[in-house]
Amino acid sequence: MRATFIGPPGAGKGTQAMMAAKTLGIPHLSTGDLLREEVQHASKLGLEAQGYMKAGKLVPDSLVLAVLRARLARPDATRGFILDGYPRNLDQAKELERMVALDRAIYFEVNIEELVTRLVERRTCATCHRVYNRKTQPPRVPDVCDDDGSALVHRPDDNREAVTTRFEVYQKETAPLLSYYQRQGILRTIPAMGSVKDIQVRVLSEMR
Numbered sequence: 001m002r003a004t005f006i007g008p009p010g011a012g013k014g015t016q017a018m019m020a021a022k023t024l025g026i027p028h029l030s031t032g033d034l035l036r037e038e039v040q041h042a043s044k045l046g047l048e049a050q051g052y053m054k055a056g057k058l059v060p061d062s063l064v065l066a067v068l069r070a071r072l073a074r075p076d077a078t079r080g081f082i083l084d085g086y087p088r089n090l091d092q093a094k095e096l097e098r099m100v101a102l103d104r105a106i107y108f109e110v111n112i113e114e115l116v117t118r119l120v121e122r123r124t125c126a127t128c129h130r131v132y133n134r135k136t137q138p139p140r141v142p143d144v145c146d147d148d149g150s151a152l153v154h155r156p157d158d159n160r161e162a163v164t165t166r167f168e169v170y171q172k173e174t175a176p177l178l179s180y181y182q183r184q185g186i187l188r189t190i191p192a193m194g195s196v197k198d199i200q201v202r203v204l205s206e207m208r
C-alpha cells in the first residue's frame, strides 16, 4: 500500500498517518520530519536544506524530492508507505509519479468551522513535534508531552483569521491535485470529522 494523505493543516492527517502506518506496518513519511532528520545527521542533503531554513526560505521542491527519493529507497519502504504532506500541488504529484506509483490518495475533508476550532485548541510538543488537541486529543498531563515531558506550545498563527487564509490558499493549490488523483481512480475522500478513532476506522477501510 503506497498512499498519500491529503488534507489542510489541522485536519488531523499527521496523527491518522502515524496510526495507520503502525497498524499496516509500513513507514509514515512526513517530508518535514525527513528534512529535519537529514539536518540532524548533517548529511549532504541536510546541510543544503539547512542553508535554506536558516535563511528563512522554503526548501526547494528538487531538494525535498531528493530527500524523499533517498528515503523511499530504504528497504522498509518497499512494502509500502504513507506520505504525509507531500505532494502539495500538481507539479509535485507529477514529479512523484515519475519516481513511484501510488495506490491511494486519501483526502481528509473538513469543514472550515471545525478546522478553526481544532487549530485554536492545537498544541505541539516543542521537542518531538507530536501534535495534541486540548479537546479531542489531550495529553495525560495538561500541556505536557506524553512521550518526553516537554512543554506543549501553541503556534501564534493558529488564530481564526490566519487559519481561514491558510485554508483558502490550501484549497486553491489542492483542487487540481484532487482532480488528478480522481482521474487515476485512486482518490478516496474521508469526512475528517468526529473522533480520532472514528476517522481512523474510515481511513483503514479505504486502505484495504
Ligand SMILES: [Zn+2]
Binding pocket: 125, 126, 127, 128, 129, 130, 145, 146, 147, 148, 149, 150
Ligand atoms: Zn514530545
